Amino acid sequence: xxxxxxxxxxxxxxxxxxxxxxxxxxxxxxxxxxxxxxxxxxxxxxxxxxxxxxxxxxxxxxxxxxxxxxxxxxxxxxxxxxxxxxxxxxxxxxxxxxxxxxxxxxxxxxxxxxxxxxxxxxxxxxxxxxxxxxxxxxxxxxxxxxxxxxxxxxxxxxxxxxxxxxxxxxxxxxxxxxxxxxxxxxxxxxxxxxxxxxxxxx
Amino acid sequence: xxxxxxxxxxxxxxxxxxxxxxxxxxxxxxxxxxxxxxxxxxxxxxxxxxxxxxxxxxxxxxxxxxxxxxxxxxxxxxxxxxxxxxxxxxxxxxxxxxxxxxxxxxxxxxxxxxxxxxxxxxxxxxxxxxxxxxxxxxxxxxxxxxxxxxxxxxxxxxxxxxxxxxxxxxxxxxxxxxxxxxxxxxxxxxxxxxxxxxxxxx
Amino acid sequence: xxxxxxxxxxxxxxxxxxxxxxxxxxxxxxxxxxxxxxxxxxxxxxxxxxxxxxxxxxxxxxxxxxxxxxxxxxxxxxxxxxxxxxxxxxxxxxxxxxxxxxxxxxxxxxxxxxxxxxxxxxxxxxxxxxxxxxxxxxxxxxxxxxxxxxxxxxxxxxxxxxxxxxxxxxxxxxxxxxxxxxxxxxxxxxxxxxxxxxxxxx
Amino acid sequence: xxxxxxxxxxxxxxxxxxxxxxxxxxxxxxxxxxxxxxxxxxxxxxxxxxxxxxxxxxxxxxxxxxxxxxxxxxxxxxxxxxxxxxxxxxxxxxxxxxxxxxxxxxxxxxxxxxxxxxxxxxxxxxxxxxxxxxxxxxxxxxxxxxxxxxxxxxxxxxxxxxxxxxxxxxxxxxxxxxxxxxxxxxxxxxxxxxxxxxxxxx
DNA sequence: TATGAATGAGGGTTCATTCAT
DNA sequence: CATGAATGAACCCTCATTCAT
Numbered sequence: 001x002x003x004x005x006x007x008x009x010x011x012x013x014x015x016x017x018x019x020x021x022x023x024x025x026x027x028x029x030x031x032x033x034x035x036x037x038x039x040x041x042x043x044x045x046x047x048x049x050x051x052x053x054x055x056x057x058x059x060x061x062x063x064x065x066x067x068x069x070x071x072x073x074x075x076x077x078x079x080x081x082x083x084x085x086x087x088x089x090x091x092x093x094x095x096x097x098x099x100x101x102x103x104x105x106x107x108x109x110x111x112x113x114x115x116x117x118x119x120x121x122x123x124x125x126x127x128x129x130x131x132x133x134x135x136x137x138x139x140x141x142x143x144x145x146x147x148x149x150x151x152x153x154x155x156x157x158x159x160x161x162x163x164x165x166x167x168x169x170x171x172x173x174x175x176x177x178x179x180x181x182x183x184x185x186x187x188x189x190x191x192x193x194x195x196x197x198x199x200x201x202x
Numbered sequence: 203x204x205x206x207x208x209x210x211x212x213x214x215x216x217x218x219x220x221x222x223x224x225x226x227x228x229x230x231x232x233x234x235x236x237x238x239x240x241x242x243x244x245x246x247x248x249x250x251x252x253x254x255x256x257x258x259x260x261x262x263x264x265x266x267x268x269x270x271x272x273x274x275x276x277x278x279x280x281x282x283x284x285x286x287x288x289x290x291x292x293x294x295x296x297x298x299x300x301x302x303x304x305x306x307x308x309x310x311x312x313x314x315x316x317x318x319x320x321x322x323x324x325x326x327x328x329x330x331x332x333x334x335x336x337x338x339x340x341x342x343x344x345x346x347x348x349x350x351x352x353x354x355x356x357x358x359x360x361x362x363x364x365x366x367x368x369x370x371x372x373x374x375x376x377x378x379x380x381x382x383x384x385x386x387x388x389x390x391x392x393x394x395x396x397x398x399x400x401x402x403x404x
Numbered sequence: 405x406x407x408x409x410x411x412x413x414x415x416x417x418x419x420x421x422x423x424x425x426x427x428x429x430x431x432x433x434x435x436x437x438x439x440x441x442x443x444x445x446x447x448x449x450x451x452x453x454x455x456x457x458x459x460x461x462x463x464x465x466x467x468x469x470x471x472x473x474x475x476x477x478x479x480x481x482x483x484x485x486x487x488x489x490x491x492x493x494x495x496x497x498x499x500x501x502x503x504x505x506x507x508x509x510x511x512x513x514x515x516x517x518x519x520x521x522x523x524x525x526x527x528x529x530x531x532x533x534x535x536x537x538x539x540x541x542x543x544x545x546x547x548x549x550x551x552x553x554x555x556x557x558x559x560x561x562x563x564x565x566x567x568x569x570x571x572x573x574x575x576x577x578x579x580x581x582x583x584x585x586x587x588x589x590x591x592x593x594x595x596x597x598x599x600x601x602x603x604x605x606x
Numbered sequence: 607x608x609x610x611x612x613x614x615x616x617x618x619x620x621x622x623x624x625x626x627x628x629x630x631x632x633x634x635x636x637x638x639x640x641x642x643x644x645x646x647x648x649x650x651x652x653x654x655x656x657x658x659x660x661x662x663x664x665x666x667x668x669x670x671x672x673x674x675x676x677x678x679x680x681x682x683x684x685x686x687x688x689x690x691x692x693x694x695x696x697x698x699x700x701x702x703x704x705x706x707x708x709x710x711x712x713x714x715x716x717x718x719x720x721x722x723x724x725x726x727x728x729x730x731x732x733x734x735x736x737x738x739x740x741x742x743x744x745x746x747x748x749x750x751x752x753x754x755x756x757x758x759x760x761x762x763x764x765x766x767x768x769x770x771x772x773x774x775x776x777x778x779x780x781x782x783x784x785x786x787x788x789x790x791x792x793x794x795x796x797x798x799x800x801x802x803x804x805x806x807x808x
Numbered sequence: 809t810a811t812g813a814a815t816g817a818g819g820g821t822t823c824a825t826t827c828a829t
Numbered sequence: 830c831a832t833g834a835a836t837g838a839a840c841c842c843t844c845a846t847t848c849a850t
Contacts, residue, residue, distance in 0.1 A: 012813095028315060030232030034841060044815045046843075055841070106318055109311045113230060115378050116308055130378045158391045161375060161383060162368065169371025173363065176317050176332045181363060189360045193395050236824060237833095246832045248826080257824065432719060434636030438845060439812095448811045450847080459845065510722055513715045517634060519782050520712055534782045562795045565779060565787060566772065573775025577767065580721050580736045585767060593764045597799050618834095640820060650836045652822075661820065 013051050013061075016041045020062045025106035029059055029114070063114075063122060066107050067129045073098060074136055084144035085195060089187065091137065092167065096183040099171030108171065134160050150195060159194070166190070215253050215263075218243045222264045227308035231261055231316070262323060265316070268309050269331045275300060276338055286346035287397060291389065293339065294365065298385040301373030310373065336362050352397060361396070368392070417455050417465075420445045424466045429510035433463060433518070464525060467518070470511050471533045477502060478540055488548035489599060493591065495541065496567065500587040503575025512575065538564050554599060563598070570594070619657050619667075622647045626668045631712035635665055635720070669720075669728060672713050673735045679704060680742055690750035691801060695793065697743065698769065702789040705777025714777065740766050756801060765800070772796070 019041035023032040034055060038045045052058045077091035098104050115126035138160035144150040174181040221243035225234040236257060240247045254260045279293035300306050317328035340362035346352040376383040423445035427436040438459060442449045456462045481495035502508050519530035542564035548554040578585040625647035629638040640661060644651045658664045683697035704710050721732035744766035750756040780787040 008813095026319065028232060028319065030230060031319075033839085045841085046816065047814055049842070050813070102318055106315060109315050109374075112374050112378050113308060113311055113315075116304055117228070117230065117233075126378055127380070130375065154394075155387075155391060158387060161372070162388060162391060162395075165371030165375050165383075166364065166368055167371070168374050169367030169369070170363075172311075172314050172370050172374070173332065173367050176314050176328050178329070181367075185357075185360060186364060189357060189364060192356075193364075235822085247824090248833065249831055251825070252830070430723070432636060432723065434634060435723075437843085449845090450812065451810055453846070454809070506722055510719060513719050513778075516778050516782050517712060517715050517719075520708055521632065521634065521637075530782050531784070534779065558798075559791075559795060562791060565776070566792060566795060566799075569775030569779050569787075570768065570772055571775070572778050573771030573773070574767075576715075576718050576774050576778070577736065577771050580718050580732050582733070585771075589761075589764060590768060593761060593768060596760075597768075614834095639818085651820090652837065653835055655821070656834065 009051070012043075016043070016048055016051055016058070017061050017065055020058045021065065021103060021107060024059070024062055024110060025103040028106075029110045059114075060121065062107060063111050063125070066104060066111065067125070069104075070095070070098065070129075070133070074133065078136070078140070083149055084140060084147050085149035088137065088140045088144060088163075089191060091140065092163065092187055092190070093183070095167045096170060096187060099167055100174055100181070100183055102175050105171040105175045108168065109175075130164070134164050137163055154194075163190075211253070214245075214249075218245070218250055218253055218260070219263045219267055222260045223267065223305060223309055226261070226264055226312060227305035230308075231312050261316075262327075264309060265313050265324060265327070268306065268313065269327070271306075272297065272300065272331075272335070276335065280338070280342070285351055286342060286349050287351035290339065290342045290346060290365075291393060293342065294369065294389055294392070295385075297369045298372060298389060301369055302376055302383070302385055304377050307373040307377045310370065311377075332366070336366050339365055356396075365392075413455070416447075416451075420447070420452055420455055420462070421465045421469055424462045425469065425507060425511055428463070428466055428514060429507040432510075433514050463518075464529075466511060467515050467526060467529070470508065470515065471529070473508075474499070474502065474533075474537070478537065482540070482544070487553055488544060488551050489553035492541065492544045492548060492567075493595060495544065496571065496591055496594070497587075499571045500574060500591060503571055504578055504585070504587055506579050509575040509579045512572065513579075534568070538568055541567055558598075567594075615657070618649075622649070622654055622657055622664070623667050623671055626664045627671065627709060627713060630665070630668055630716060631709040634712075635716050665720075666727060668713060669717050669731070672710060672717065673731070675710075676701070676704065676735075676739070680739065684742070684746070689755055690746055690753050691755035694743065694746045694750060694769075695797060697746065698773065698793055698796070699789075701773045702776060702793060705773055706780055706787070706789055708781050711777040711781045714774065715781075736770070740770050743769055760800075769796075 016037065020032070020037045023037045023040050026032070027036070034048060035045050037058070038048050041048075048058070052061065073094040074091055077087055077094055080087045080090045082090075099108075111122065111126050115123035117123070134157070138157045141150060141154070141156040141159050141163075145152045145154070145156065170181055170183070170186060218239065222234070222239045225239045225242050228234070229238070236250060237247045239260070240250055243250075250260070254263065275296040276293055279289055279296055282289045282292045284292075301310075313324065313328050317325040319325070336359070340359045343352060343356070343358040343361050343365075347354045347356070347358065372383055372385070372388060420441065424436070424441045427441045427444050430436070431440070438452055439449050441462070442452055445452075452462070456465065477498040478495055481491055481498055484491045484494045486494075503512075515526065515530050519527040521527070538561070542561050545554060545558070545560040545563050545567075549556045549558070549560065574585055574587070574590060622643070626638070626643045629643045629646050632638070633642065640654060641651050643664070644654050647654075654664070658667065679700040680697055683693055683700055686693045686696045688696075705714075717728065717732050721729035723729070740763070744762045747756060747760070747762040747765050747769075751758045751760070751762065776787055776789070776792060
């Protein structure tokens with residue numbers, strides 16, 4: 001009659017998943033050992049297998065956690081009280097803030113690499129999630145254009161792709177350079193580039 | 203009288219390095235086995251060790267090769283006969299073309315991940331190279347501004363960072379989405395965003 | 405005042421031992437896990453250790469149980485009211501009936517294999533028990549010969565070995581072939597072979 | 607251009623397979639470790655995997671080897687120059703001789719146990735092989751009956767089953783008792799039981 | 809007493825690297 | 830120079846056993 005609450009299980013699952021994220025970022029997915037993850041979580045190797053099927057399951061959970069964080073950031077930005085442009089900027093700000101965390105970036109990169117390789121699940125989920133973020137930003141851009149907050153002549157989807165790529169690329173750059181990317185400043189530059197009315201149309 | 207010409211050695215080194223790039227992209231750095239690389243190069247496993255110290259050495263060579271390709275693309279762009287803006291666009295075009303190749307992107311990502319991890323050399327070289335590309339584009343931007351081809355009020359370094367990040371990010375997106383990123387179209391959008399004169403100076 | 409009756413303990417011990425026999429037969433001794441045995445017994449893993457020292461102890465108990473069943477079958481046969489030959493036939497019938505049960509055969513085979521391996525106890529007990537069954541049948545045969553129910557020229561011990569081997573071998577065959585061995589029919593054939601008077605003596 | 611002859615490969619495969627048979631008999635299939643098998647074969651652990659897919663493959667090879675030996679013994683007996691009864695006796699003699707070797711018996715028992723468990727291949731092959739030996743002996747018995755060397759009233763298939771079971775059972779007994787079964791003497795007893803003309807037909 | 813989470817040693821397997829040929 | 834068989838360390842995973850509750 002040992003009482004093992006769901007809360008306890010959830011806590012363990014969360015702790016292991018976070019430990020995995022940390023170690024995956026530190027050593028890479030393949031380089032991470034279950035022992036190191038267990039140690040990081042303060043457990044023995046075998047304990048992990050009570051909560052996760054195996055390493056693959058843990059990888060999937062770590063990736064899913066990353067997507068969930070981003071998704072929540074986007075939902076929060078979308079719920080901003082300001083205008084459409086404000087929502088876009090807020091989404092960028094939150095995304096960039098996330099990407100300044102090397103752990104997050106490392107996992108995103110591993111995710112991207114995983115999507116380019118065999119084994120279906122990761123690739124499919126990554127692709128689907130990217131579709132989601134691109135669609136979401138495209139929608140925001142279109143709405144902003146309709147509200148007259150963004151120049152109407154810009155291609156909404158193209159701009160969304162550019163903005164998504166920028167966030168990813170800036171994270172990558174920050175990872176490589178370590179502290180040299182100023183998110184706020186870059187955001188300001190972007191706003192100026194995109195939101196400023198142009199003199200000519202072509 | 204065993205005659206082993208330098209040309210022969212160079213050819214072998216090149217073949218192995220290219221095979222390594224292919225297999226690294228296909229399986230990931232850790233997932234790639236020396237045997238598969240050897241097979242890809244049409245050699246036996248042991249032969250690699252006559253030309254490279256070991257796997258780490260091969261990884262370094264593969265990464266260096268990637269940097270060299272990019273460097274040559276940049277030099278070629280810089281030598282364009284057109285104006286400064288033309289040179290920037292050409293650099294973007296060449297960089298983007300490279301990044302549409304998944305093998306290149308995979309290796310760039312592995313490189314970025316490697317830079318975030320232990321072992322010193324890769325991180326240092328990656329950082330130094332990124333510094334080089336950012337400096338180079340910054341110089342081009344400044345020159346273009348001086349030539350009146352770009353708005354003078356833009357921060358040259360910030361813009362360079364944005365452009366560098368964009369190239370990386372678009373490559374990553376293309377890797378994830380597989381064929382959905384149109385490099386030319388995106389380039390056109392960027393030119394419009396950056397090079398179009400603004401009505402107000404803000 | 406925690407009252408734990410001996411009956412309760414015996415019931416637990418018996419349940420666990422039977423569960424062990426079932427799982428040992430299903431997965432093999434090595435392949436059986438304490439968890440599966442516990443589940444089969446409707447207990448938790450840890451509970452087993454209150455009634456048995458460990459897996460080895462449980463194995464010994466499972467084997468002992470098998471021997472006990474056989475011993476009882478033999479005693480029952482010996483107590484038959486008919487003649488000596490009848491007792492032998494009854495012993496054969498009961499033994500064969502047991503051996504038509506795959507679980508029993510599996511455990512007997514594991515027992516035989518165990519006797520061929522390291523650990524002293526199992527081997528010794530198996531050997532001693534086989535000595536017992538051979539001696540017992542030998543005694544029955546000798547008695548039957550004395551009673552004129554079996555040809556006197558047959559070597560009693562040799563015949564006992566043959567009969568013991570046959571029971572084991574038929575069980576093994578039934579295990580391998582699954583339902584193709586007809587115990588009754590085989591028994592009839594044996595009776596005819598052994599008990600029929602011969603025309604010549606040599 | 608290292609010359610690795612097929613003979614060398616065959617020798618290795620044979621050595622590993624024999625080492626596996628020895629260790630399987632000594633520790634049981636599950637209890638045997640690849641390390642111990644490798645050591646028994648005078649190799650390192652990893653070397654085995656160049657010649658066998660894995661442990662399962664090695665198990666299958668070890669079992670197949672056992673079947674092959676028995677098959678050859680049977681073919682040899684069948685080719686005897688004497689009469690049909692002589693062939694049966696020779697088959698029994700060769701089979702029993704094999705079964706006096708504990709290693710062979712251990713593997714046969716493991717094989718029988720394997721056939722009772724999940725995983726299709728072993729069970730199917732074991733069953734098919736037993737069918738083969740039973741059919742073969744049945745054929746010999748029928749031929750002997752036709753030649754007047756065996757009583758015609760005996761059921762050929764039933765007798766074949768009995769004889770097959772006997773060989774297996776005697777091997778098992780020998781394994782348990784260690785040197786107490788005299789194959790020749792038992793064979794003589796059997797011949798007397800089976801081949802002696804009966805006074806009545808029952 | 810009973811539970812089942814946790815431990816950690818040990819097994820199967822892979823693969824970077826070496827070296828005899 | 831090239832080959833590829835061999836080595837052996839290290840990984841993922843399982844499971845007998847323990848122990849706090």
